[in-house]
Amino acid sequence: MTAHFLIAGAGIGGLGAALALGQIGCQVTVLEQSAVFSEVGAGLQISPNAYKVLNDWGLADVLTQTANFPQMLQVRDGLTDKLLGQLTQGATAQARYGYPFATLHRADLHGLLLQAVRQLSNVSLHVSAKVSEIIESNQQVTVKTEAGESFTADALIGADGLWSHVRQHLSGDAAPRATGHTAWRALLPLSDVPPELQQDKVTAWLAPDSHTIAYPVQQGKMLNLVYCCENDSNFKGKKTLQPAYLLPEQLSKSLKNLLKIASNTQLWTRWDLFDRPPIASSAEMFNPAHPRIALLGDAAHPMLPYLAQGAAMALEDVQALAMSVQNSGENLPAAFQHYAQSRWQRNAAVQTRASQNGVIFHAKPPVSWARNAAMGLLGEKLLDMPWLYGYATPVKSTF
Numbered sequence: 001m002t003a004h005f006l007i008a009g010a011g012i013g014g015l016g017a018a019l020a021l022g023q024i025g026c027q028v029t030v031l032e033q034s035a036v037f038s039e040v041g042a043g044l045q046i047s048p049n050a051y052k053v054l055n056d057w058g059l060a061d062v063l064t065q066t067a068n069f070p071q072m073l074q075v076r077d078g079l080t081d082k083l084l085g086q087l088t089q090g091a092t093a094q095a096r097y098g099y100p101f102a103t104l105h106r107a108d109l110h111g112l113l114l115q116a117v118r119q120l121s122n123v124s125l126h127v128s129a130k131v132s133e134i135i136e137s138n139q140q141v142t143v144k145t146e147a148g149e150s151f152t153a154d155a156l157i158g159a160d161g162l163w164s165h166v167r168q169h170l171s172g173d174a175a176p177r178a179t180g181h182t183a184w185r186a187l188l189p190l191s192d193v194p195p196e197l198q199q200d201k202v203t204a205w206l207a208p209d210s211h212t213i214a215y216p217v218q219q220g221k222m223l224n225l226v227y228c229c230e231n232d233s234n235f236k237g238k239k240t241l242q243p244a245y246l247l248p249e250q251l252s253k254s255l256k257n258l259l260k261i262a263s264n265t266q267l268w269t270r271w272d273l274f275d276r277p278p279i280a281s282s283a284e285m286f287n288p289a290h291p292r293i294a295l296l297g298d299a300a301h302p303m304l305p306y307l308a309q310g311a312a313m314a315l316e317d318v319q320a321l322a323m324s325v326q327n328s329g330e331n332l333p334a335a336f337q338h339y340a341q342s343r344w345q346r347n348a349a350v351q352t353r354a355s356q357n358g359v360i361f362h363a364k365p366p367v368s369w370a371r372n373a374a375m376g377l378l379g380e381k382l383l384d385m386p387w388l389y390g391y392a393t394p395v396k397s398t399f
């Protein structure tokens with residue numbers, strides 16, 4: 001492949017794209033607005049469908065050196081702590097899907113991708129390079145950065161996240177929507193939390209208007225804790241969470257105790273959650289009026305994190321995009337069109353399910369009673385999602 005790509009954004013999607021396109025021999029120039037390559041200090045669940053992509057890129061060995069491999073997902077009632085349902089992960093998921101569930105510190109995954117990309121001589125990386133202007137011609141795309149630099153290539157990939165400048169250039173559509181939900185994130189030394197949370201498992205507590213997720217990362221050194229809530233008007237404008245305005249009284253004692261550990265040490269960081277309505281057509285990932293530009297990851301389909309799939313979908317996008325490019329005979333507009341057509345419905349389905357999970361997770365009585373009863377009856381059948389975890393990005397394109 002001789003094609004040259006510009007990639008706006010060096011998050012998990014942008015670095016993944018640099019790696020996948022670099023590995024098939026393309027020339028790649030990555031432009032990142034920040035002064036350093038970095039990720040937020042929080043955890044990430046990597047489900048088998050995303051693990052498969054990382055494995056295909058040759059990262060499985062290094063992943064095992066940094067990831068945790070949970071044996072179980074347990075869902076509990078946030079008011080009583082009662083176990084509502086569980087999904088066996090570990091070897092069972094590995095046997096079912098071919099790849100495991102993993103939990104990681106984001107910086108570890110980002111670092112792995114960066115390290116792999118740096119080994120490719122055909123990929124160049126630029127920081128302090130905020131894409132601010134895009135100029136298209138028949139055969140090329142030129143990008144100008146805020147610092148006044150100019151880069152030209154055969155095509156541009158917008159992997160520039162929720163507030164994507166590339167998306168604005170393509171469609172000029174409305175800004176992402178504020179959901180009114182907030183995620184409070186903390187990383188605690190594992191030795192500070194109760195013994196039952198020191199095991200390799202993911203625990204979710206569901207309560208009216210909130211849910212909490214906890215799982216170990218960094219090979220069991222830290223516990224990643226996320227408290228998601230709705231209508232948190234008490235918290236408006238506050239960047240750190242203090243015990244005084246934390247937590248409805250109704251949460252179970254053990255859950256409150258866990259959340260207080262983080263509050264006492266003021267470890268919380270606040271993350272207001274935005275999304276977009278599910279993608280309605282392939283034009284939201286590739287607009288034929290701009291034939292040398294494609295979008296991926298949060299730039300194309302931001303979603304609530306309630307299915308733990310935003311990064312997974314970015315990785316799946318990248319895999320499909322690289323495959324389409326490889327099979328396109330260097331016809332990049334055709335490759336982008338094929339990519340968008342192969343991906344938009346999958347992304348729409350995942351966005352939809354993520355929003356639905358918000359309603360189910362945060363249900364109040366009597367709906368929560370029905371949810372709890374269904375989980376008790378159906379257990380794994382409800383929590384396992386073969387359509388999601390068993391998805392294999394196509395290996396052969398059909399042009």
Ligand SMILES: Cc1cc2nc3c(=O)[nH]c(=O)nc-3n(C[C@H](O)[C@H](O)[C@H](O)COP(=O)(O)OP(=O)(O)OC[C@H]3O[C@@H](n4cnc5c(N)ncnc54)[C@H](O)[C@@H]3O)c2cc1C
Nearest residue numbers: 009011012013033045131160161297298308309310311312
């Ligand atoms: C609380 C929470 C928990 C989550 N948990 C999970 C999980 O468990 N599993 C999962 O799969 N997903 C999870 N997600 C979703 C996941 O974090 C995102 O979907 C994913 O990080 C998106 O990656 P991206 O590369 O598309 O975008 P980003 O990570 O947003 O990267 C975009 C990059 O582009 C850069 N950029 C922006 N504008 C410009 C510009 N104009 N020029 C140059 N660079 C630019 C940014 O600086 C950034 O580096 C979670 C999200 C949240 C909020």
